[in-house]
Amino acid sequence: MKLLKKTGCLLVVCFIVFVFASMAHTETIVDKAKAEGKLIFYTSMDSKTANTLAENFGKKYGITPEVFRSGTGKVLAKVEAEFAAHKSMWDVCQVSDMAPFIEWARKGLIEQYKPKDFDKFFDYMKDKDGYWLAVKSNTSVIAFNTNKIKKEEAPKSWKDLLNPKWKGMISMSNPYYAGTTAVNIACILELYGWDYYKALAKNQPFIADSHGALQTMMISGERPLIAEQNNYSVLPGKYKGQPCDVVYAVEGVTLSPGPAGILKKAPHPNAAKLFMDYICSKEAQEIIAAKYYYPGRVDVPAKGQPSLGKLKFLYPKISWLIENKQKLIDNFDKIMGRK
Amino acid sequence: MPREYPKGGLKRIDIVKWVLFPIALIAVVILILFPLIMMFQGSVFTPEGKFGFFYFLNIFKQKVLFKAFRNSMVIGVWATFLSLLTGVPMAWAVSRTDIPLKNFIRNLTMVSMVTPPFLGAIAWIFLLGPGAGKFNVLIREVFHTDITLFNVFSIEGIIFVIAMYVYPFVFINTASVLDNMDSSLEDAANMLGASKWKTALKITLPLVSPAIISGAILSFLEALALFGVPAVLGMSRGIFTLTTQIYQLFHFPPQYQQGAALAVPLVVITGILLMFQYLYLGKKQFVLISGKTTQPTIVKLGKAKWPVLGYCLLVVSLSVMIPYFMLLLISLNKVWGAPLTLSNLTLHNYEFILFHYRLSQKSFLNSFFLAFMAATIAVFLALIVVIYNKRTQNVGRSFLHLVMVLPFAIPGVAMAVAFLWAYIRPPFMLYGTIWILLAAYIARRIPLAYMSCSDGVTQINFELEESARIIGASWFKAILNITVPLLKLSLISGWILIFISSFREISASILLYSTNNEVIAVTIFTLFEEGEFEALSALSILVLFITLVFVAGSRRIVGKGFAQVS
Numbered sequence: 001m002k003l004l005k006k007t008g009c010l011l012v013v014c015f016i017v018f019v020f021a022s023m024a025h026t027e028t029i030v031d032k033a034k035a036e037g038k039l040i041f042y043t044s045m046d047s048k049t050a051n052t053l054a055e056n057f058g059k060k061y062g063i064t065p066e067v068f069r070s071g072t073g074k075v076l077a078k079v080e081a082e083f084a085a086h087k088s089m090w091d092v093c094q095v096s097d098m099a100p101f102i103e104w105a106r107k108g109l110i111e112q113y114k115p116k117d118f119d120k121f122f123d124y125m126k127d128k129d130g131y132w133l134a135v136k137s138n139t140s141v142i143a144f145n146t147n148k149i150k151k152e153e154a155p156k157s158w159k160d161l162l163n164p165k166w167k168g169m170i171s172m173s174n175p176y177y178a179g180t181t182a183v184n185i186a187c188i189l190e191l192y193g194w195d196y197y198k199a200l201a202k203n204q205p206f207i208a209d210s211h212g213a214l215q216t217m218m219i220s221g222e223r224p225l226i227a228e229q230n231n232y233s234v235l236p237g238k239y240k241g242q243p244c245d246v247v248y249a250v251e252g253v254t255l256s257p258g259p260a261g262i263l264k265k266a267p268h269p270n271a272a273k274l275f276m277d278y279i280c281s282k283e284a285q286e287i288i289a290a291k292y293y294y295p296g297r298v299d300v301p302a303k304g305q306p307s308l309g310k311l312k313f314l315y316p317k318i319s320w321l322i323e324n325k326q327k328l329i330d331n332f333d334k335i336m337g338r339k
Numbered sequence: 340m341p342r343e344y345p346k347g348g349l350k351r352i353d354i355v356k357w358v359l360f361p362i363a364l365i366a367v368v369i370l371i372l373f374p375l376i377m378m379f380q381g382s383v384f385t386p387e388g389k390f391g392f393f394y395f396l397n398i399f400k401q402k403v404l405f406k407a408f409r410n411s412m413v414i415g416v417w418a419t420f421l422s423l424l425t426g427v428p429m430a431w432a433v434s435r436t437d438i439p440l441k442n443f444i445r446n447l448t449m450v451s452m453v454t455p456p457f458l459g460a461i462a463w464i465f466l467l468g469p470g471a472g473k474f475n476v477l478i479r480e481v482f483h484t485d486i487t488l489f490n491v492f493s494i495e496g497i498i499f500v501i502a503m504y505v506y507p508f509v510f511i512n513t514a515s516v517l518d519n520m521d522s523s524l525e526d527a528a529n530m531l532g533a534s535k536w537k538t539a540l541k542i543t544l545p546l547v548s549p550a551i552i553s554g555a556i557l558s559f560l561e562a563l564a565l566f567g568v569p570a571v572l573g574m575s576r577g578i579f580t581l582t583t584q585i586y587q588l589f590h591f592p593p594q595y596q597q598g599a600a601l602a603v604p605l606v607v608i609t610g611i612l613l614m615f616q617y618l619y620l621g622k623k624q625f626v627l628i629s630g631k632t633t634q635p636t637i638v639k640l641g642k643a644k645w646p647v648l649g650y651c652l653l654v655v656s657l658s659v660m661i662p663y664f665m666l667l668l669i670s671l672n673k674v675w676g677a678p679l680t681l682s683n684l685t686l687h688n689y690e691f692i693l694f695h696y697r698l699s700q701k702s703f704l705n706s707f708f709l710a711f712m713a714a715t716i717a718v719f720l721a722l723i724v725v726i727y728n729k730r731t732q733n734v735g736r737s738f739l740h741l742v743m744v745l746p747f748a749i750p751g752v753a754m755a756v757a758f759l760w761a762y763i764r765p766p767f768m769l770y771g772t773i774w775i776l777l778a779a780y781i782a783r784r785i786p787l788a789y790m791s792c793s794d795g796v797t798q799i800n801f802e803l804e805e806s807a808r809i810i811g812a813s814w815f816k817a818i819l820n821i822t823v824p825l826l827k828l829s830l831i832s833g834w835i836l837i838f839i840s841s842f843r844e845i846s847a848s849i850l851l852y853s854t855n856n857e858v859i860a861v862t863i864f865t866l867f868e869e870g871e872f873e874a875l876s877a878l879s880i881l882v883l884f885i886t887l888v889f890v891a892g893s894r895r896i897v898g899k900g901f902a903q904v905s
Binding site: 051068070077242 | 870871
C-alpha cells in the first residue's frame with residue numbers, strides 16, 4: 001500500500017514536473033515570439049479566412065500577423081523575387097501548390113519544423129521530414145448559376161464543358177495565378193491532352209485571375225458556368241442561398257493540398273513556429289473547415305461537402321508538375337490567345 | 340531676365356548655393372535620370388552582361404509582344420479619333436454657340452478628366468458586360484431575344500471606355516483657344532455671307548487646328564499609357580497592350596530586361612510626339628491668340644441647338660453620369676446581379692470598406708501619406724530648380740529644364756519598370772519599402788509642379804526682388820519674402836494637381852507596391868481580382884468623392900482656371 005502510495009506520489013510529481021516542463025517549453029517559445037513581436041504571413045487563402053486566422057492568433061499571443069494575400073502565382077512571384085534579391089521578408093508562406101515547397105526544401109530555402117500536431121495530419125498532406133505540411137486542401141469542381149442553367153442540363157464531366165452550347169458562358173481561372181487551376185489542368189492533361197484546351201478555347205472562356213472573381217461573375221449571370229471552381233469559393237454562396245450549385249465531374253475531382261512552411265533564417269523564427277503550431281491546431285483547422293476548405297487534420301471533419309474518402313479523385317503527378325509548370329502556363333496562355 | 344548679382348551678395352546666398360541647390364539637383368538626378376538610364380541599360384544587356392538589341396527585336400519576333408504593340412496602337416488611334424469626334428464639337432458648342440447648360444457640360448468634362456479611368460471601366464462592366472450588363476439585359480428583356488449587343492470585354496470596349504476619359508484633353512485644349520481667340524476673321528466671313536456652319540468649318544476649325552492636334556496628341560499618349568482600363572477589360576479575354584504586357588512580363592519568372600525593352604517604345608513614341616507638339620504646334624498656337632479682350636461672337640444655332648445639346652449631354656452621361664450612378668448603385672447593393680429592390684439595398688459595403696477591411700484602411704492611410712508627401716516634396720524641389728533656372732546664371736540650366744519636363748514623356752508603367760530596375764539593388768535598395776512609391780510619385784508628377792512654378796516665376800517682375808535687395812535684404816530673403824508669396828497660387832495649384840493624381844495612381848503602383856505599402860488603386864485592383872465588386876464600388880465612390888471635394892476646394896482657392904492644364 002505504502003509502495004503504491006509512494007509510486008502514486010512519484011507519478012504525480014513526475015506528471016507535475018512534466019507539465020511544468022512542457023509549459024516552460026511553450027512559455028519560452030511564446031516569450032521569444034512575443035519578443036520578436038511581429039510575423040509576416042504570405043498566403044493564397046481567401047482574405048477573410050486569412051484575416052480570421054491572423055486576428056485569432058493575435059488575440060491569443062498578442063502578435064497579429066501581417067498578411068500578404070494574393071493568388072498562388074503572385075505569392076510565388078513575390079517569394080521568388082525576394083529569394084533572388086536575397087531579401088526575404090516573410091516568415092510563413094502558404095500556397096495551393098506543393099511543387100514550389102518541394103523545390104525549396106530541396107534547395108534548403110525553408111526550415112524543417114514539425115508543428116506540435118504533426119502526427120494528426122493526413123500522410124499525403126505533409127512532408128515526412130517536416131519541411132512543409134498542407135494546412136488545408138481544395139477540390140476543383142464545376143459550378144453553375146441555377147437561374148441560368150437547369151441542374152439536369154448542367155455538364156456532368158470535364159468533357160461536357162467542350163459542348164459548343166456553352167460558348168461565351170464559361171469562365172475559369174488561370175494557372176499562373178491560381179495554384180489549384182494549374183493542378184486541375186495537369187490532371188485533365190493526363191486524361192485528354194492539350195486537345196481538350198484547344199477545344200475549350202473555342203468556347204471562349206473568360207479567364208479571370210482569382211476564383212472569387214469567377215464566383216461573382218457566375219452569380220451575377222455574367223458568366224454562368226465555371227469550368228473549374230474551388231470548393232471553398234462556391235459552397236459559401238450555395239449555403240447562403242445564392243443561385244448556384246456544384247457538379248463533381250465523373251472523371252474525378254482534383255485535389256490541391258495547400259502547404260505551409262517556414263522560411264530558413266526567417267526574420268521572426270519563433271513567432272513563425274508558434275504560428276505554424278496555431279494553424280495546425282484543432283481550433284484553427286475548424287475555422288478552415290468552416291470556410292469550406294478540406295482541413296488537413298484527420299480529426300476535423302469537412303463541412304457542407306462529402307468527406308474526402310467519398311470522392312473520386314484525380315491526382316497530379318507532382319514530379320511532372322514541378323518540371324513542367326512554366327511550360328504548362330505558357331502553353332495554356334498560347335492556346336487561350338494570351339501569349 | 341536673369342542677371343548677375345554683385346559679388347558682395349554671394350556670401351549671403353551661401354545656404355542656397357551650398358545646401359539647397361546641391362540637394363535639389365542631386366535629388367532630381369537620382370529621381371528622374373538615374374532610373375531612366377538604368378532602364379535603357381537594362382533593355383540592351385542580358386543578365387550575363389552581353390550587349391545587344393535582341394530584346395527590342397523580340398518585340399517584332401515574338402507574336403505576343405507584337406500583338407500587344409499593335410493593340411496599343413489600334414487603341415490609341417481609335418480612342419483619339421473618338422476623342423476628336425466628341426471633344427471638338429463639344430468645345431465649339433460650349434464656347435461659341437448659344438446652347439444652354441454650358442457650365443454644366445464644362446464641369447462634367449472636368450469631372451471626367453479627374454475620374455480614374457479604370458473605375459469607369461469597372462462601371463462599364465456593370466453596364467455592358469455581355470451576360471449581366473444592365474444595357475444588355477434591358478435589350479434582351481424589351482425585345483425578348485437572346486442576342487448580346489455589346490461586349491465590353493473587347494478591343495472595341497477598351498477603345499470606347501478610354502475615349503470617354505481622354506476626350507477632355509481635346510475638349511479643354513480646343514475650348515481654351517476658342518474662348519480666347521480673336522473672332523474678327525469669323526466676323527469677316529459672316530459679313531461676306533458665309534453660313535454659320537461654313538464659317539465654323541472653313542474659318543474657326545483651321546484656326547484652332549493646332550490646339551486640336553495638340554489635344555489629340557495628349558489623348559493619344561494618355562490612351563497609350565493607361566494601364567487600368569486594358570487590365571480590367573482586356574486581360575481576361577487575352578487582349579494585351581504594351582502596358583498590360585509589361586505587367587505580365589513581371590510575373591514569375593520575371594523578365595526584367597524584356598519588360599524594360601517593351602517600355603522603351605512607349606517612352607520614345609511619347610517623347611517624339613511631345614517634342615513635335617512643343618516645337619511645331621506650340622509656336623503656331625500662340626500666334627493665333629492675339630491677347631485682345633474681344634468677346635468671341637456667339638453663333639445662334641436656333642432649333643439646331645437641341646441636337647447639339649443632346650450630343651454634349653450624351654457624351655457627359657456616358658463618361659460621368661451613367662458610370663457614377665452605376666457604381667453608386669452596385670455599392671449599395673448586396674450582390675451584383677440581384678434585382679434592385681429595397682431589401683437588397685445595404686450600407687454594408689461601406690461599413691466593410693471603412694471598418695472591417697484592413698487592406699482598405701491601410702491603403703487609405705498610405706495613399707494620403709504618399710500623395711501629401713509627393714506633392715510637398717515635388718513642389719519644394721520644383722521651386723528650387725525654378726529659382727536656379729530663372730534667377731541664376733549657373734551652368735546646366737537648360738539641361739535641368741529638360742530633366743524636369745522629361746517625366747511627361749514617361750508613361751507610369753514604364754516609369755515603374757525604370758524604378759524597379761534601378762532600386763532593387765544597391766546603392767539604392769528601395770524596393771519593398773514605401774519610399775520607392777514616394778520616389779516614383781515625385782518623379783512622375785514633378786513636371787506639373789515645375790511647369791506651374793515656372794509660369795508663375797516668369798510672370799513676376801524681377802524688379803520686386805531687386806528693390807528688396809536694394810533696401811538690404813539678402814538674395815535668399817528676397818526670394819523667400821517676395822517671390823514665394825507671389826507664387827503662392829502656382830505652388831498651391833501644382834501641389835493639388837500632384838496630390839489628386841498621386842492619390843489614385845495605379846500604373847506605377849501596381850508594379851512597385853509591397854506588403855503593407857498597398858495604395859488605394861492597388862486595393863481596388865485586388866478587390867477586382869478577387870471579384871468583390873460590391874465592396875470595390877463602395878471604395879470607388881469614396882475615392883471619387885474625395886477627388887471631387889479636392890477639385891472643388893481647389894477651384895475655390897485657385898480659381899476656375901485650375902486643372903485646365905493637363
